[in-house]
Amino acid sequence: MPQNSVHGSSTGRAVGGTENSWCRAVPGGTGVVTVALLLSKPPEASVLQSALHTLQNRHALLGSKLHYGTTTNTFSFITSPIPPLQVKSFNLSSTCQLLQSLVSSPNTHSVSPFHLILEHELNQNPWCNLKSPSYDDGTDVFFASIYTLPDAKWVVVLRLHTAVCDRTTAVSLLRELIGVVREKEGGGREEKMRNDGEVSLGIEDFIPSGKAKKALWVRGVDMLSYSVNSLQLTNLKFKDVKSPRSSEVVRLQLNQDDTESLLAVCSAKGIKLCGALVAAALIAGHSSKRPADHHKEKYAVVTLTDCRPILDPPLSTHHFGFYHSAILNTLSMKGGEKLWELARRSYMAFANSKNCNKHFSDMADLNFLMRKAIENPGLTSASSLRTSFLTVFEDPVIETNDEIYREIVGLEDYIGCASVHGIGPSIAIFDTIRGGMLDCACVYPSPLHSREQMEELLHNMKRLLVDAAAHNRVPNE
Ligand SMILES: *[C@@H]1O[C@H](CO)[C@@H](O)[C@H](O)[C@H]1NC(C)=O
Numbered sequence: 001m002p003q004n005s006v007h008g009s010s011t012g013r014a015v016g017g018t019e020n021s022w023c024r025a026v027p028g029g030t031g032v033v034t035v036a037l038l039l040s041k042p043p044e045a046s047v048l049q050s051a052l053h054t055l056q057n058r059h060a061l062l063g064s065k066l067h068y069g070t071t072t073n074t075f076s077f078i079t080s081p082i083p084p085l086q087v088k089s090f091n092l093s094s095t096c097q098l099l100q101s102l103v104s105s106p107n108t109h110s111v112s113p114f115h116l117i118l119e120h121e122l123n124q125n126p127w128c129n130l131k132s133p134s135y136d137d138g139t140d141v142f143f144a145s146i147y148t149l150p151d152a153k154w155v156v157v158l159r160l161h162t163a164v165c166d167r168t169t170a171v172s173l174l175r176e177l178i179g180v181v182r183e184k185e186g187g188g189r190e191e192k193m194r195n196d197g198e199v200s201l202g203i204e205d206f207i208p209s210g211k212a213k214k215a216l217w218v219r220g221v222d223m224l225s226y227s228v229n230s231l232q233l234t235n236l237k238f239k240d241v242k243s244p245r246s247s248e249v250v251r252l253q254l255n256q257d258d259t260e261s262l263l264a265v266c267s268a269k270g271i272k273l274c275g276a277l278v279a280a281a282l283i284a285g286h287s288s289k290r291p292a293d294h295h296k297e298k299y300a301v302v303t304l305t306d307c308r309p310i311l312d313p314p315l316s317t318h319h320f321g322f323y324h325s326a327i328l329n330t331l332s333m334k335g336g337e338k339l340w341e342l343a344r345r346s347y348m349a350f351a352n353s354k355n356c357n358k359h360f361s362d363m364a365d366l367n368f369l370m371r372k373a374i375e376n377p378g379l380t381s382a383s384s385l386r387t388s389f390l391t392v393f394e395d396p397v398i399e400t401n402d403e404i405y406r407e408i409v410g411l412e413d414y415i416g417c418a419s420v421h422g423i424g425p426s427i428a429i430f431d432t433i434r435g436g437m438l439d440c441a442c443v444y445p446s447p448l449h450s451r452e453q454m455e456e457l458l459h460n461m462k463r464l465l466v467d468a469a470a471h472n473r474v475p476n477e
Helices: 017-028 045-058 092-103 113-122 167-184 216-231 256-268 273-288 339-355 363-375 402-409 451-471
Strands: 012-014 030-039 065-069 074-078 088-090 142-149 153-161 246-253 297-306 324-333 386-393 397-399 411-420 424-434 437-446
Touching: 017 030, 017 074, 017 363, 030 113, 030 167, 045 142, 045 167, 088 092, 092 113, 092 142, 113 142, 113 153, 113 246, 113 411, 153 167, 167 297, 167 397, 167 402, 167 411, 216 363, 246 411, 246 451, 256 273, 256 437, 256 451, 273 297, 273 324, 273 339, 273 386, 273 424, 273 451, 297 339, 324 339, 324 363, 339 451, 363 386, 402 411, 411 424, 411 437, 437 451
Parallel strands: 088 142, 297 386, 386 424, 397 424
Antiparallel strands: 012 074, 030 153, 030 411, 065 074, 142 153, 246 437, 297 324, 424 437
16 A cells, blocks of 8 residues: 655655554654663763764664644655754763652662663653644654763663664664774774665555455454454553553563573474463463453453565665564463463464464554554543553564673663553563573553552563473473
């Protein structure tokens, strides 16, 4: 469904269908992408800024502004003339002042300064008033800040609109950024990157021919089943449905041994890690409800899949933008499920949908339903805007360069995730495997769910994963 009437022009293009859905979702608080880096070497603001300009030149989308046309009610990316990104610097006293104000909010006692800054940035939303006339020139899609922590640590945060930055983009962006910083500091050669100077197109323009087609009656039946299903779905217990929401993050980390055996069992069983994560989350979530009887409950699970390799033509991981698609499955639970049995059921439901091309054929339907729910929150349970229990990625981010990054920029830790407190799931899991260890950032809407509730859920998930991995330990050869 090509709908980009102005693409190809040097001043930008209209957003595509999926991008448009994100443009509608972000003002409500879902889709603010944040990558926070904890550094033990002081970042030079001028070097960072110049490196970011290099990246904006390479990837025109990152150097664009998002613009809303009031008369047409459409969003577009505009590229010229755009002043380049300015890095915002917070010195020690202004960072401490900020941290003090963040610590005073409830339930932050166990949260590190690095983590507090991540959550703070995740909830900075420069796009929330994009439709007001004072934003006639549009809003940047890319922001960067440096915070100065006590005890000689620094936090660099990149914040982007998800329409220009899916998880693959965020990962490639980080890799390219560190490469350019190294080059600017004279430590290595600059990787030559193609710069086409033009904003790349949306995912809809790359769907292999015929894959998005669906007979009209099939579309009608599917839409009906999606919306009927959504009425019967079970949610994690809501703690506070009235107060204004923000996004918070809890981490789930496994040591190297546990990660290794978990991955070994997954591969022995022919399923992916996402199946095990979904199963652990569902078992932990379902038991937290302590249902009196064993009647069945249905949970919606969304699996995000990076379509780059299967597009026409295939796109590289350095092709920036949003090229993920969602597959929605419902899973019923009656209590007493075994982790690996449920993991297999969950993974197979996803894999079968993908085999049927649902990530292409249902893209427009899911985008449509998301926009309908944003316009009518009453369609969701308690107007919570929860459309699923959980979102996961088909594949984790695998990072093997941590030691190199530590050397170049003093990278101690990092978290990359996106906000979900507008429309979205109760938990969004952003999983990475770094240095052989599973590290998941789990984002949830607060105070719809509380930090205690999520910490308990993740504690139980971790126990389930560690037990399941240990009891099925694949013997070494
Ligand atoms: C830190 O930044 C604040 C606000 O930008 C400024 O007022 C203050 O003078 C700075 N302090 C130091 C020690 O540079």
